[in-house]
Amino acid sequence: MLKEKYQEQLKSIIELLDYYIDGIYDIENEEDFEPMMEEFRQRCPYKCYISNGATKGVIVFGDLGFVIKTPLIYNSGGEEIYGAGGDHDWNYCEAEVKNYIAAQEYGVDKCFAKIEYIDSIGDTKHPIYIQEYVETIGVTNEMSSHTDEDINTVREIINQSPAYDYIDTNWEADLLASYGRKFYEKIKEFIYRQEINDLHKGNIGYNSKLPILLDYSGYHAW
Numbered sequence: 738m739l740k741e742k743y744q745e746q747l748k749s750i751i752e753l754l755d756y757y758i759d760g761i762y763d764i765e766n767e768e769d770f771e772p773m774m775e776e777f778r779q780r781c782p783y784k785c786y787i788s789n790g791a792t793k794g795v796i797v798f799g800d801l802g803f804v805i806k807t808p809l810i811y812n813s814g815g816e817e818i819y820g821a822g823g824d825h826d827w828n829y830c831e832a833e834v835k836n837y838i839a840a841q842e843y844g845v846d847k848c849f850a851k852i853e854y855i856d857s858i859g860d861t862k863h864p865i866y867i868q869e870y871v872e873t874i875g876v877t878n879e880m881s882s883h884t885d886e887d888i889n890t891v892r893e894i895i896n897q898s899p900a901y902d903y904i905d906t907n908w909e910a911d912l913l914a915s916y917g918r919k920f921y922e923k924i925k926e927f928i929y930r931q932e933i934n935d936l937h938k939g940n941i942g943y944n945s946k947l948p949i950l951l952d953y954s955g956y957h958a959w
């Protein structure tokens with residue numbers, strides 16, 4: 738369990754975040770986000786940076802080997818909901834946890850960055866999650882261990898099989914080169930079955946040079 742492995746570091750991070758989380762993720766107070774986040778960063782005993790997406794707030798503790806994720810809050814007709822900015826209440830972190838468990842059951846979890854629910858903190862009982870750190874494309878030089886033949890195989894498979902979305906061809910070729918064709922096809926099948934879309938370059942990366950997904954909650958345009 739990640740929670741247990743990092744319990745010592747998490748203890749001091751959560752103690753501090755418990756104070757800041759309501760302010761940081763208060764949609765009524767967006768202008769306070771930057772100064773409060775900066776204060777949190779300065780007081781936090783561990784080096785970190787913020788890397789929010791459209792649906793999740795993310796605090797990256799690269800040196801420690803994990804990130805903290807939390808669902809972002811939006812205002813929908815005066816009501817505070819989790820989601821992507823529409824009016825559908827959807828906790829994308831919880832969706833990621835469910836997909837991780839499904840990946841374990843399907844036997845493909847080694848390509849999904851492990852994520853776990855930690856606790857609900859602050860006055861608003863805001864849920865927070867821990868996920869293993871992944872080197873994002875741009876931070877790392879891509880593994881590029883694949884051959885031209887791997888690229889051709891990937892293109893062939895992409896043309897033949899149903900898919901929700903385009904995933905980076907080089908990254909897919911690394912997946913094929915690292916784990917072989919059978920496992921590569923199994924993973925693609927799983928991604929399709931779980932309707933995991935939105936696998937753009939910011940949502941994939943490498944862990945010890947092996948390709949891995951870091952955002953696999955999908956994105957819904959409700």
Ligand SMILES: Nc1ncnc2c1ncn2[C@@H]1O[C@H](COP(=O)(O)OP(=O)(O)OP(=O)(O)O)[C@@H](O)[C@H]1O
Binds near residue numbers: 797850870935939
């Ligand atoms: N496990 C991780 N390791 C390193 N960086 C991460 C990790 N998880 C998220 N990040 C960083 O935070 C960003 C936002 O996280 P994530 O993609 O999960 O959120 P999102 O809001 O669902 O994104 P999107 O905008 O794609 O919907 C990522 O693009 C990445 O840069």
Ligand SMILES: [Mg+2]
Binds near residue numbers: 790791939940952
């Ligand atoms: Mg993302």
